[in-house]
Every structure is written in C-alpha cells, then in structure tokens.
Amino acid sequence: MSDIKDIIKDENLVYKKTKVLTDNVMHYCPGCSHGVVHKLVAEVIEEMGIQEKTIGISPVGCSVLAYNYLDIDWQEAAHGRAPALATAVNRLHPEKYVFTYQGDGDLASIGTAEIMHACNRGENIVVIFINNAIYGMTGGQMAPTTLEGMKTATSPYGRDIKLNGHPLIITELIAQLPGTSYVTRQAVHTPAAVRKCKKAIRKAFENIGQKKGTSFVEVVSTCNSGWKLSPVKSNEWMVENMFPVYKPGDLKDE
Template sequence: MAEVEIKQENLVYAKPRLILDNVMHYCPGCSHGTVHKLVAEVIDELGLAERTVGVSPVGCAVFAYNYIDIDWVEAAHGRALAVATALKRLRPDQMVFTYQGDGDLSAIGTAESIHAAARGENVVAIYINNAIYGMTGGQMAPTTLVGMKTATTPYGRDPRLNGYPYKIAEMMAHLEGATYITRQSVHKPANVRKCKAAIKKAFQRAMEGKGFSLVEVVSTCNSGWKLSPVASNEWLEQHMLPFYPLGDIKEVK
C-alpha cells in the first residue's frame, strides 16, 4: 500500500480559539464567516488577542463583535477608519483594524478611507467586496459590475445612467501613506491560505509602524446575487475576478 502524504495545510484543526460560540447571522455560503475565521487565527497566532481592537461597520458585518473574542468599537456608517485612526493614535501599542464592506468603505466612507491611507495611519482595513449592498436588499454598490443586475439596476448597471464601478485598492495604491495593498478571495482552499497570509502580513506591518494596509477580499453574496453558494463561487470566478484581479497591488519594502 502506498504511503499517504499528510500535508500540513490539509490538516483539519479545531475551531479557532478566539471564535465565540454564537450562531452566525450570515447567509449560508457567505464569505464573511471564512474571513472571520482567518482574522481570529491570525490574531491568535501573532499573540495579539489582548492587544487588538477591531472596528465593526454598518452593513452585513455590523455584528462582527459577536464572533471574535477581542475588543471592538462600533462605528457609524462609513466612519470606521476615522475611528480606527483615533484608537491607534491614542493607543499606538494596540493592533487596530477595521472590517468593512464595499458600501461602508468605498461609498459612504470613501473620504475617511482615502484620507486614512493618505496619512499612512498604522491600521489595517479588511475590505469585503461582493459588488452589492447585501444587508439592505441587494442595491447597486460602487463596485457593482457593468451589466450586473441588482435591486436598483434590474436591467443591469448602465454606465450612462449609473456610472462605472471603481477599484478603490488601485486608487489607494497611488497614495504614499498606503504601503501594502492586496486583493484576495476565499472561494477556494488555496485562496483561503493566500488570504490568511495577506492578513497576517498586513497585521505585522501595522504593528511595525509601516503605514496603512488594505486587504480587499473579493467575496460572494449568494442572497443578493440570487444564486446558490456553489453557483456564486463560479460567478465570482467568471465575472468578478477578471475585473478585480487577485494579488498584491502594492508593497513598499
């Protein structure tokens, strides 16, 4: 009998120590749960559980504080990075990060996001981009693709009426204060591992005082997209990734 090779990355581990025993409110197949798990694992592995403050947004992740056992501050809609700036400046010894959706970070919160990056604040923004407003009924977001149907673009996003989607990660990459900008996904196991590595790198850079980091996670919203979880992963790969290509966009050594 051939010997079976056991790879470290294929081992199944117990629930991350920092994940609380609460039933998640997210829809089945949602990417949020996976990203929450990665954030909890990174904080635990870096030994930062007692020194981390998360800032939760308005949006699907409004209850993020129910799932990861660290200190949290709830921000008004779009103001997470302004709150994170204050927290980090008051307590520079703390690991401060925001967890925001595309509506929170790149719509109502565009000004706060851009200026935090421009100032080079030593915080991390974890940015969930599913190209739609998931919590409020599936309306068009700044990231909604051209031709994509939503509750407010039932015939598809028309640039003549709705404008074009934009990539805030590439916009931030031009700012000197933004030193690590990356775009990842969690729709496949290999991508989950890459996403975790990116989150860990961003957290480490923040604690080393190396400036602002953005970890964008191209995600699914099967409820808003009106697709099954499996079909959502396929749609993401076929339509989202060509417009939002994965990989590091900027890293200042």
C-alpha cells in the same frame, strides 16, 4: 464505523475552530464569505498572540455584528466612518493592533472620504475590505462596486454606465497613496485562495507591529442571497465575472 471512532480522538486533532471566534452562531447567510474572513482574522490574531492587544472597528452593513463573533475589543463606527474611528483609537493606543472590517457599501460609497484620507495619512492600521459588489444587508441594491450590466434590486436591467457610472475600483486608487505600505486583493473561494488570503492578512497585521503605515486587504467576496445564486454557483460567478474587473494579487508591497 468503529474505525472512525478510533480516528476521532483528541490526540489526532489537526484542525478546529480557533478560540478567538466565539461560539455564537453567525447570522450570515449559508455560504457567505464573511464567515471565512472572520475565521482568518481570528486565526491570525490567535497565531500572533495578540488577542489582548487587538481592537477591531466594525462597520455598518452585514458585518455590523462582527463584534459578536470575534472575542477581542471592538468599537462600532457610524456608516463609513470606521477609518476615522480607527485613527482615533490608534492615536490613543499606538501599541494596539487596530483594524477596520468594512464592506463595499461602507468603504467605497459613504466612507470614501474617510478611507482615502486615513490611507493618505498612513495611519498604522489594517483595513479589511469585503467587496461583493452589492449592498447585501439592505436587500441587494446596487453599490459603487457593482459590475457593468450586473442586475441588482435597484438596477433590474443591469448597471448602465451612462446612467450609473463605472464600477469604482477603489483598491487601485488606494495603492497610489504614499501612506499605504501593503495593498493586496485576495479571495476566499477555494482552499488554496483561503490559505493565501490568510497569509496576506497575517502580513498586514505584522506591518502594524513594524509601524509601516496602512495595510489594505481587499477580499473579493460573494453575496449569494443578493446575487440570487447558490453558494457554489456564486463562487463560480465570482471567478467568471468579478476577477476580470477586480484582479486578485498584490498591488503594492513596500
């Protein structure tokens, strides 16, 4: 054991929590993808040295309390209205780095109009979109992004296309809008995917500095409590079922 004590010394440190993340214990369920994405955003902000210049817009949903975890300036939007608020903040402070952090219930359901028009106007913001195909915060109800046949609290026999319509693949719609410059879909289920996702988020934030228009990063995520699976099993389920519908990769890069 003395061997390990020799290794655990300050000069040998290769990875630790970024200072942009606060010391608060996150309220998310064990294994929730939100924690990983929060960390990636925080790390990108630290690496770019823009902590003083970043303004986040937190949504309604599980990540409503994101302002407790990232040590930057925040605004809290009404449900789905984060892109509208981000527009206002960005126009009042064009030199700041403004990003919204939204879930699928927020962005793809009640906030569809706001996100579409913000992206169409090409507001100079970053949108981080967490898509776990369910309303996690309120107890696992069906969302617009819920997959066909997927069981949720409000679709106990599985989503029926005739009754509930098709899963809304909103990122493909947004990629068609001329205002967006960078649209990508990522995931955070493996170390390699996390590294790739971080690069995408970094690129999105760099686009703000270059005034390129809206950058949209979807992160296909898990909701292990809503899906009633363990965190490890959720990741496997996501790869098997979510990826065929929500294919990871860059949709647009101009």
